Amino acid sequence: MFDITSGVGVNLLTVHRFFQILVLAVLAGAATWLLIYLHKKARYERRRLELALVGNKLGVWNWSFKKGFAINDRRYAEMLGYGTDGAAGLFRLASDHVHPEDRPRMRADLDRYLADASEHVETEFRLRDASGNWRWVLARGVTVSRDRRGRPTLVIGITVDITEQKRVQQRLWELSYTDPVTGLHNRAYFDEKLKELDREDALPLSVIMGDLNSLKYTNDAYGHYTGDSLLVSAANIIRDSCRSTDIVTRWGGDEFAILLPNTTQSEALLICRRIRAACAKAGLRPVELSVSLGVATRDSMNQPLEEVVKSAEDWMYRHKVQERRGTQKRWAGLAKRSANLK
Structure with missing residues (x-):
């Protein structure tokens, strides 16, 4: 006798297995598609990254x-x-x-x-x-x-x-620490270097302060263009008279400041003599080039740097007063001449 229930069971089992295979095929297909998509996307992103790396x-x-x-x-x-x-x-x-x-x-x-x-x-x-x-x-x-x-x-x-x-x-740094008229370093650079040299291995540390004589009279008599030319000439002479290790700066206005690490006072005075000799040799342009100089030296860390700089500045002003007395008559004549200019 034929068993109907057994035939139905076989058919149900076959259908069940068919759906299992179908689901697995769909999942496999979906997984394959996903892998292909991810691979293409990764390759695309990698290419974008390569282009970005090359461009930058x-x-x-x-x-x-x-x-x-x-x-x-x-x-x-x-x-x-x-x-x-x-x-x-x-x-x-x-x-x-x-x-x-x-x-x-x-x-x-x-x-x-x-x-x-x-x-x-x-x-x-x-x-x-x-x-x-x-x-x-x-x-x-x-x-x-x-x-x-x-x-x-x-x-x-x-x-x-x-x-x-x-x-x-670097260019911005140079501009911030450079005097635009003379091309020397400026006061900000001097202050920065002064802090750096506040150490024992820089001793003896000498400071030279310089003041360009008659700059105001030059500006009044011949104009600021001639005054700037006088400043540049003085700056070139001071720089050429110093050594490569010396720090030459325009302190401000008509004043210059020089830091000389590992330099005794006598060595600093020799540099001052070179500057004066070079100024005397320069002659009239149309004004006689003259720079009043003052020197002070720090021999011990017990000496405050501010006092050393002030001492050099005080000596500079003393010399300036002495040198000014010898040129008063000449500048009186120059002042009279400038008053007659139209």
């Missing part, structure tokens, strides 16, 4: 606990002008590509980052490009993995070429 002169690097600092990115080589084949090897901290003066700071920044367990590290340094020039770069990295003690084991970062930014910063 960026290079990718990594640091690992086992291998240290390494660069395998061709964009890093392209950024430095080495071409696409220049990244075949690894650039390491001890390589010649990093400026020798910057290597200790890079290591210190990395050691501090590892010790502080910070999430990111940032440092600036110079790299040698294919032309042999040094280019400033900014490196930033983030922690990707840590060990059980929380110490970074892998750091990935980017390096940005900031050479042009550094040039702009």
Whole structure:
């Protein structure tokens, strides 16, 4: 006798298995489509990232606990002008590509980052490009993995070429510390250097204060253009009479200030003699070039720097009074001449 229930059971089992296979096929298809989509999207995003890196002169690097600092990115080589084949090897901290003066700071920044367990590290340094020039770069990295003690084991970062930014910063710095008339450093630069030289290894530290004589009379009689020309002539003579280690500045108005580290008072006085001799040799332009000078020296850290500068300034004014007495008659005639000018 034929069992109807058994046939129905077989059919139901077949249908159930068919739907299982169908669902698995749909899921497999969906998973395949999703993988293809994600792959295309990842490739698209990667391409966008590559274009952004090339356009912005960026290079990718990594640091690992086992291998240290390494660069395998061709964009890093392209950024430095080495071409696409220049990244075949690894650039390491001890390589010649990093400026020798910057290597200790890079290591210190990395050691501090590892010790502080910070999430990111940032440092600036110079790299040698294919032309042999040094280019400033900014490196930033983030922690990707840590060990059980929380110490970074892998750091990935980017390096940005900031050479042009550094040039702009340097130019702005020069403008802020440069006198526009004479080209010498200004009072702000003098004050900054005075703070830096407030240390024992700069002793003896001498200060020369100078005052350009008759600048006001020159401006009144011949105009400010001639007065500026007189200032520039005095600045050139003072700079040429000093050494490369001396810091020559325009203090303000008609005054100059010179810082001479590791210079005794007698050595500073020799420089003053050179300045006076050069001024005398310059002759009339159309006014006689003359600078009153005063010197003071710091031999001990117990002497406040402000008092040393003031002492040099006081001696300068004493000499200025003496020199002015010898030129009063000449300037009286010049004043009379300027009064007759139309």
